[in-house]
Amino acid sequence: MTLALGCIADDYTGASDLANTLTRAGLRTVQTIGIPADDLALPEVDAVVVSLKSRSIEAGLAVSRSRAAETWLRGRGASHVLFKICSTFDSTDAGNIGPVMDALRDDCGEGIVLVTPAFPETGRTVYQGNLFVGAVPLNESPLKDHPLNPMHDSSLVRVLARQSRTQIGLVDLATVTRGADAVRARLAELAGKGIGAAIIDAVFDRDLETIGLVAADHRLSVGASGIGLGLARALVSTGKVKSAAAGSESGAAVGGPAACLAGSCSQATLKQIASAEQVMPVFHLDPDRILTGADEAQRALDWARPRLAEGPVLIASSSTPDQVSALQARHGRDAAGHAIEQAMADIAENLVKSGVRRLVVAGGETSGAVVDRLKIPGFLVGVEIAAGVPVLRAVGAGGEMLLALKSGNFGGPEFFSDALGLMR
Ligand SMILES: Nc1ncnc2c1ncn2[C@@H]1O[C@H](COP(=O)(O)OP(=O)(O)O)[C@@H](O)[C@H]1O
Numbered sequence: 001m002t003l004a005l006g007c008i009a010d011d012y013t014g015a016s017d018l019a020n021t022l023t024r025a026g027l028r029t030v031q032t033i034g035i036p037a038d039d040l041a042l043p044e045v046d047a048v049v050v051s052l053k054s055r056s057i058e059a060g061l062a063v064s065r066s067r068a069a070e071t072w073l074r075g076r077g078a079s080h081v082l083f084k085i086c087s088t089f090d091s092t093d094a095g096n097i098g099p100v101m102d103a104l105r106d107d108c109g110e111g112i113v114l115v116t117p118a119f120p121e122t123g124r125t126v127y128q129g130n131l132f133v134g135a136v137p138l139n140e141s142p143l144k145d146h147p148l149n150p151m152h153d154s155s156l157v158r159v160l161a162r163q164s165r166t167q168i169g170l171v172d173l174a175t176v177t178r179g180a181d182a183v184r185a186r187l188a189e190l191a192g193k194g195i196g197a198a199i200i201d202a203v204f205d206r207d208l209e210t211i212g213l214v215a216a217d218h219r220l221s222v223g224a225s226g227i228g229l230g231l232a233r234a235l236v237s238t239g240k241v242k243s244a245a246a247g248s249e250s251g252a253a254v255g256g257p258a259a260c261l262a263g264s265c266s267q268a269t270l271k272q273i274a275s276a277e278q279v280m281p282v283f284h285l286d287p288d289r290i291l292t293g294a295d296e297a298q299r300a301l302d303w304a305r306p307r308l309a310e311g312p313v314l315i316a317s318s319s320t321p322d323q324v325s326a327l328q329a330r331h332g333r334d335a336a337g338h339a340i341e342q343a344m345a346d347i348a349e350n351l352v353k354s355g356v357r358r359l360v361v362a363g364g365e366t367s368g369a370v371v372d373r374l375k376i377p378g379f380l381v382g383v384e385i386a387a388g389v390p391v392l393r394a395v396g397a398g399g400e401m402l403l404a405l406k407s408g409n410f411g412g413p414e415f416f417s418d419a420l421g422l423m424r
């Protein structure tokens, strides 16, 4: 297998979002959980997305795991590696986007790295280096209240400069609009000044196509699914990859009981839970009980098991920003996040033991904890449920399973029903 594109994603939902985008753009793609074991049978593919759970861990660990993934991908022929980050640039001043970018850049000897989280299909655009989420700048969007990495600055040049060892430049939209050669000239100018990375503006998919053409000649880029789209289209349009039909079929029906788990506290997820209340039984976990050692997971399982034969159920820990802040003030941010993620993993593991074969998980960190606990080594990409969220078929696991890993902010109000409708 010689890869046309290697990808390292900093969380599992982000990885499935990217794998979905690459698949839809014609690249045969597989998502692996971590670096695949040597004995994992992978299909013949153009791109591998190695999923890490490295967005919110200590920067040094994120660097070492990303480096190991890069070595594996380059060893399989990937001349370009995309470090997939969140389209809302989820990170803190301690990292992990800057430190990982710096390390990968050192490893591959890249002069200047293109960076953009733009993903217009989901309303993420970048103008003059400022990230917009829909109609508002990042710092006015719901991301200002994220439980783990509240985003308070929309200027990505500033945000990345606080995290990185290199100076950060800007390639503005006017330059992108003039085309690939104008972007190349601007990059050469910035690199000549010793600048090692540049935020690049993008508002429309055509901007991403220009960016993809330029990025494809480099060794490394950093961004969300938008730059993945640009890279994939560049690989196809330059003949480096023969376009494959998008995976509209995720194989034979799996059937069996279905369940949904929500650990995301994003506004989109809160609305989706409210809609689900109309169509399926919903259990609201008590986060305080989880933090104080009560067996809240067992209480949820006792509630869910007798209901599974009648239809899907939803178990949610999600709370409003005020409730999240209050819980974090009582128990600490990391302790709260970790304990709730582990409770979700306990619930998922036991639901699967009880026969659940179709599982929808809302939240990136939450999905990471669940997929790790289920020891799933990788996924094939099936139909798209909503922008950035495909049906996933587990590969190499004990039994057949379908999953959907939903980024907190993605999907319409009926997401849970939409997903289950496509996971047969
Ligand atoms: N009620 C709650 N209070 C505080 N933190 C919570 C609560 N429910 C979930 N969390 C934590 O918030 C974080 C949500 O992150 P994540 O799962 O990545 O969602 P998103 O995709 O919206 O970012 C997780 O660490 C999760 O355990």
Ligand SMILES: O=C(O)[C@@H](O)C(=O)COP(=O)(O)O
Binding pocket: 011, 013, 014, 015, 017, 018, 085, 086, 087, 088, 119, 224, 225, 363, 364, 365, 388, 406, 407, 408, 409
């Ligand atoms: O790029 C994106 O927005 C997503 O792919 C993603 O990474 C979202 O992260 P979570 O909201 O933490 O799932």
